[in-house]
Amino acid sequence: MIENALVLDGISKRYGSVVAVDDVGLVVRQGARHAVIGPNGAGKSTLFALIAGTIRPSSGRVRLLGEDVTRLSDHQRARRGLAKTFQRSSVFGSMTLLQNVLLGAERRHGRPARVVGRHAKPAVEAAEAALERVGLLDRAHVRAGLLSHGERRQLEVALALAVEPQVLLFDEPTAGMSAAETARFVEVVGALPRDITVLIIEHDLDVVFTLADRVTVLHLGAVIADGPPDDIRASELVQQIYLGTPTGADLAHDDAEVSSR
CATH class of the missing domain: 3.40.50.300 (P-loop containing nucleotide triphosphate hydrolases)
Structure with missing residues (x-):
């Protein structure tokens, strides 16, 4: 180890x-x-x-x-x-929380990142797990642009966690x-x-x-x-x-x- x-x-x-x-x-x-x-x-x-x-x-x-x-x-x-978050928010406000996190999760699971279309089940499960861990799963289908500053930071943590x-x-x-x-x-x-x-x-x-x-x-x-x-x-x-x-x-x-x- x-x-x-x-x-x-x-x-x-x-x-x-x-x-x-x-x-x-x-x-x-x-x-x-x-x-x-x-x-x-x-x-x-x-x-x-x-x-x-x-x-x-x-x-x-x-x-x-x-x-x-x-x-x-x-x-x-x-x-x-290695995953990271920056001082300035880096989420896509026009996309839902789940769509944001799926961008990272799909890359982690060997698929090209996409906003529309079918998503691999492992990527969806990883994205939902990441949102749940930061307390945002109940808002998975809300547009990220509607989040408060603190919630956007939580979403960025979920994005980082999605790549495991x-x-x-x-x-x-x-x-x-x-x-x-x-x-x-x-x-x-x-x-x-x-x-x-x-x-x-x-x-x-x-x-x-x-x-x-x-x-x-x-x-x-x-x-x-x-x-x-x-x-x-x-x-x-x-x-x-x-x-x-x-x-x-x-x-x-x-x-x-x-x-x-």
Whole structure:
């Protein structure tokens, strides 16, 4: 069994003299709920793109489930078990929820994606199971354009789940959500089976400290801390650089607010 779902070894991304990601090493264990946090400009979104395969690193390696995928495209990584959601919604508003999820499910089951016509039974079953997992099966035939922002995010999770990923990436998934929508998202992700490894890049510390069993902190493109959530919460360096020097009691209070939502 592979112990590490994702390993970054000395990953850097440079744009001329600007270093967006600087020699990052990251290990995400199989079945983990791993979060990456950092202030604006820390390099989080660039790191996400490097992991997803939408941009190539200037140096370093990316290993997915034991395979070096550094030179592989995002589509090739997807076929090897990596799924992702982005900050901006990527659903088709004129299509129903089921039609949206079927696009991914049919590709996973070896059929060309289609909007109309007959769909393979395994793909339909996979799409319905994904919608049920995120709590949207009862709205399967509603047009996606009628969903709230939070529901669209839930649909994107269903889209990712329909391809039966082994590693699932979330890029700032709760941005723009209300407190109730955020709580629902946390519930959905928290209920995912442990055979799916989750890496979440997130600005909301309430979400991070509720979901994550390990946290990596970026600052100016480099890793400044990595460890269990309690250690990150207690780190003076993290408080100074990222958290605006709150006390540990303040962070504990923030964490408690999530539990009460």
